[in-house]
Amino acid sequence: MRRLMLAALLILAPAAAVAGDRYPRQDIRFGLRAAPDSFAAVAEALESRPCDPANPVGLTLALPKAWAASPDWPAFDAAVAAAREGRARLCVTTALPDGPEDEATLAYLATLSDHAGEWADALGLSLRRSELSETLQADPDRLALTLKRLTASLRGESDALILVGDIAEEDLPLLAPLYERDLRAYVEGYASEAAGPAGEPSEEVVRSLEMRHLGAPLLLHLPRVEKPIAAQLLVLASASRGVTYTDVAAGDPASVWEGLVRLRSLLSPRRA
Numbered sequence: 001m002r003r004l005m006l007a008a009l010l011i012l013a014p015a016a017a018v019a020g021d022r023y024p025r026q027d028i029r030f031g032l033r034a035a036p037d038s039f040a041a042v043a044e045a046l047e048s049r050p051c052d053p054a055n056p057v058g059l060t061l062a063l064p065k066a067w068a069a070s071p072d073w074p075a076f077d078a079a080v081a082a083a084r085e086g087r088a089r090l091c092v093t094t095a096l097p098d099g100p101e102d103e104a105t106l107a108y109l110a111t112l113s114d115h116a117g118e119w120a121d122a123l124g125l126s127l128r129r130s131e132l133s134e135t136l137q138a139d140p141d142r143l144a145l146t147l148k149r150l151t152a153s154l155r156g157e158s159d160a161l162i163l164v165g166d167i168a169e170e171d172l173p174l175l176a177p178l179y180e181r182d183l184r185a186y187v188e189g190y191a192s193e194a195a196g197p198a199g200e201p202s203e204e205v206v207r208s209l210e211m212r213h214l215g216a217p218l219l220l221h222l223p224r225v226e227k228p229i230a231a232q233l234l235v236l237a238s239a240s241r242g243v244t245y246t247d248v249a250a251g252d253p254a255s256v257w258e259g260l261v262r263l264r265s266l267l268s269p270r271r272a
Contacts, residue, residue, distance in 0.1 A: 029244060032058070036067050039075055042079065049086075055268070056264070057264045059091070060091040060124075063076075065095040065096065076115055080092075090120050092122075093124035100150060113154055125150055141181065143178065151187060161189050167190050172208045179212050192220055194220055194223055219245045224251060231250065
């Protein structure tokens with residue numbers, strides 16, 4: 001374990017600067033990914049084991065389409081408050097409740113931005129290719145404008161990083177012409193699902209993003225685990241492949257959170 005930790009620390013690339021000064025800079029960022037049905041369990045875990053504010057663990061609140069279509073704002077606000085009080089590094093990702101060009105979608109994203117508040121380190125937009133009409137996919141100008149409107153609504157008055165996901169290899173041809181239409185001006189980073197069970201990123205996704213948007217953070221969503229040791233190993237295995245920004249889903253959020261906090265305490269925020 002110690003040898004793997006050392007290898008991870010030696011190869012880490014510098015992480016992108018966070019928006020504002022609410023969090024310390026960390027060369028490797030990792031955390032727990034939680035869906036709405038586990039918000040209460042996560043809140044209890046953070047209350048019993050808060051983070052070291054100088055070296056926090058991340059918490060991603062992942063909002064699926066069904067929740068976005070009928071949001072429970074009090075439950076979300078309680079989860080955000082738990083992250084704040086537990087000193088977790090908060091990321092919020094959301095699917096779209098309606099079509100990407102619908103005014104109701106823009107209104108939802110603006111409301112989400114208001115509720116995430118100043119504590120959010122990153123706000124992520126999960127936009128599936130299947131949600132885009134053929135007409136929209138065939139018109140890069142219209143697609144670029146749509147994405148600008150979506151990200152502007154999500155950003156609101158927040159200083160959080162804006163991430164777009166979940167990027168897969170089949171999405172890369174769709175993204176390519178958007179860089180000629182100022183995509184980098186309104187998107188700071190990306191999110192992607194792990195390509196393999198050991199936390200491997202898609203080499204093609206990583207290569208394309210590095211070529212077109214050098215330095216942009218890539219949040220890699222790691223597979224679901226049941227044991228704390230599995231979460232620790234996945235985080236370190238990803239780091240050994242140069243992935244420095246990850247979250248992991250958990251069958252038992254409390255024990256996995258405890259394992260991630262313990263791992264975080266063994267890793268300094270910055271490389272030696």
